[in-house]
Amino acid sequence: MEVGTEFVEISQAKRAVKEYCSVSVLPYFVERSDKGIFIVRCPKARDGKYCPFRIHIARKKSGAFHVKRHVKHDEYCMVEPKLNQLLTVTEARILLSKEEDVAARDLVSSIKKKYAVDTPYKTAWRALAIAKHQYAVEDGKSFQRISGYLEAVSRENPGTFARAERTDEGEFLRAFACLAASIKAFQFARPILYMDCCPIKSSFGGTVVGATAQDGTGETIPIAIGLCPIANEGNWTWFLENILMAIPDLNRGHVTVFHDRRDGLSRAIQSVLPLAQEAVCCNGLENELTNISRKCIPLFWRAAKAFNPASLTEEMQRIGEISPDAYEFLVRSKPVLWSTAMASVSRFGIVTGTAAESRNSWYKEFRAIGHLRILMRFVEKVGTGQVRGSARLKDELDLVTxxxxxxxxxxxxxxxxxxxxxxxxxxxxxxxxxxxxxxxxxxxxxxxxxxxxxxxxxxxxxxxxxxxxxxxxxxxxxxxxxMHETYRVSYLKNVYSVKVVPVDLYTDSGPCDGMKPPKNDIGKLAKKKTSQSTTTSMTAKSITCSRCGSTGHNSRTCTTN
Known part of the structure; x- marks a missing residue:
């Protein structure tokens, strides 16, 4: 933590100090904490012993906060780290920011490995609950900055197409981002678009929908990302319409769109991109084919990879001899969608089974973070990918790779x-x-x-x-x-020619616009209650007296002499 580092709010400064001390394994205690000053020192100072360690956060005249002083621990300072609840929560936050699903036992193991301290299971469980609640509060407030952040990204990167939508009540509805670097990259990449989605597991739920492409060497290029409540036909149509506005050349006959037969996605492609070709993921077909005949799986993959219709027909005949049901299933699934030999345009020999799932794994790490952080991570992914691609092609001097x-x-x-x-x-x-x-x-x-x-x-x-x-x-x-032009070094260098300008969330994105978080309708399932008509139809068991033979009482309460 360098002297002069600025923070917008005192809460951000406190959190940064706690995370810095946790990552650096520096024991500390809070000497002063109020609205304008935050000071931490070495625990030895409470016992009157000397250690110069001090971090001093103070308010500036502009209203922001900065690190006024930072003195490191003495090299001979031997303070045993005592893990309190606050430090445990900080460690839980660090774990949650790196991993998708963190259990209490994972936090116990991490603390044991890092600090050599045994943490009770209940303490770790409570720390995880507190950390998740803190993230939920932060994610709820972050929706106010989504519109400003996308506007800042578009302003700093001319040609970027990004937008955020809200409901009539002012709640977040959907967001879309396609950077100028991705738009330029797709013009020189293979004319293939991979589409997939995954659920958001943060506090407010939702779905991440994404589109990627490939350069001439097969490297994945992030093209666009969208945040929506659910992946249905309406939201897929909205996502494709936004991509088409960003990349008008997408609706061409030589472009192929791969997908894994998501609900409504095929109809959305046919509606928005009627001229583009369609291809499906073979992994889903393999899963369904397994329930019919496992012996046909190797033949199915040979049929999908066949280079000419004659080889495809030969493999299909073998499948029909083994299992007529499997043959009928593959015919109903339209070989033109899953076979490279039947495609009307070139797919560069790409096996459809590796399309949507493996090529779009780049954004599945976004599932455990909030909506704003997903957009920020996407911009970071595109930016780092452009830099790495340029460095990879720096020594390529020939016409092709x-x-x-x-x-x-x-x-x-x-x-x-x-x-x-x-x-x-x-x-x-x-x-x-x-x-x-x-x-x-x-x-x-x-x-x-x-x-x-x-x-x-x-x-x-x-x-x-x-x-x-x-x-x-x-x-x-x-x-x-x-050779196809995408194999040329000049085309590959054009893919990575546009660099991404990063945006500081708190200084470049402007003030908050008051956008509310979406309503989270997830809750426990309602219990199945017995209907009233069923209860009223039940008849009570009648009691008969053994002495007088009358009903309504027994022999002990009988009044007959």
Whole structure:
């Protein structure tokens, strides 16, 4: 904690001091705490012993607070750390900020490892409850700064499209952010958009919806993020409409949108992006196919990865022989959505099973934090990704990446063993019999000017296959002219050309606008009560006297002589 560090409120300064002492394992006691001054010292000072440790927070003339003095502990100061409730709560807050689900036993283990102090389970449980309550209060107040923060991000990063919506009662409804860096990156990335969502597990709930893309090397690029109450067709439509306003080129026939068959997402894509192609995640299909026939799973994945319709048909026939029900299920699921061979545009050989779930894992760490912190973390993710991408490509000086050239050399090494017959300057026949005895008599037709091969890999991967590599070697052409433009270093550098300007939440975002947090309708389920008609229909058991035979009393209370 450096001298001169400023804070807007005294509560922020107190929390920063407590977290600093907790992380640095510095025992302390509060010597003075009021509206204008906050001082902590070494516990030895209470016993009249000398230790120079002191942190002094004071108010400035402008009204803000700053670190006026910070003197470190004496190197010979031997003070045993005593873990009080306040320090335990601070440690709980640190754990909650790093991990999604923290149990009391996790806090006990962390304190034991860090301070060598045994903490009672009830103490840890209470500390976690207090820390979660503090986060809930902070998250509730943070909604007032969402609009100002998004406006500041848009102002500091021209071209950014960000907005926040509220209800008629002034409560938070939805928020959307797509930075200028992401908009520029998508123009030079693969024309593929991955969409997914995950629930927010913070105090006010909700859902994070996100969209990502890939650069030419397969690295994930965050494109947009949205915060909404629930992932339904209406909110998916709203999210896609905002992305389309930020990136108008998204509604094109060469763009593919991957998703995992979320409720209403397919209808929203067809409504907002009617020209874009649609693809589904194969992991969900695999889960449903497991309930039908486990033996068909390997065949299903080979069918999904097939490069040409003939291979797809062959695998589907094998599935039909094993399980007709599995075959009918896959046909109903529309192979054009899950098979790369049936796609009308190139998907770069990407297996649909790794689309939504693995590519969008970048934002699943947001689930345990509040709405404002999610937006701030998203901006941070985009900014750090741009810097790392630029650094990664700094030493790339060739026309295409070194990875792409190494893959081409591998294909060329295999293709050089193949027999080639030239019919014209453009058309070639390449035989596969040199690589596999099973492929004897199987010839592949390569047309270099059209960038196609009858095996299907050339046009699906947008990269020369072994047959095309053999033809390119025969003609002596430059192999980079047959690679997709996204493999080029110039395109990759354009992906990471725009840098993100960070925004200070308290100095750049302006005053609070009074936005209220959303109503949290989550509560315990109502008990199933017995209806009144059922209780009234029940008849009481009648009592009969054994002496007189009358009803309504027994022999002990009978008055008959």
């Amino acid at each position: 070194s990875t792409a050239m190494s893959i081409f050399k591998e294909n060329l090494a295999k293709g050089s063993l193949l027999q080639l017959t030239s019919f014209s300057e453009d058309a070639f026949i390449v035989a596969d019999n040199a690589l596999s005895q099973a492929a004897v008599g199987l010839d592949r037709v390569v047309k270099l000017d059209q960038k196609t091969c009858s095996c299907g890999e050339f046009q699906i991967m947008c990269f020369p296959c072994i047959h095309a590599a053999r033809a390119i070697q025969y003609r002596g052409d430059d192999p980079t002219t047959y």
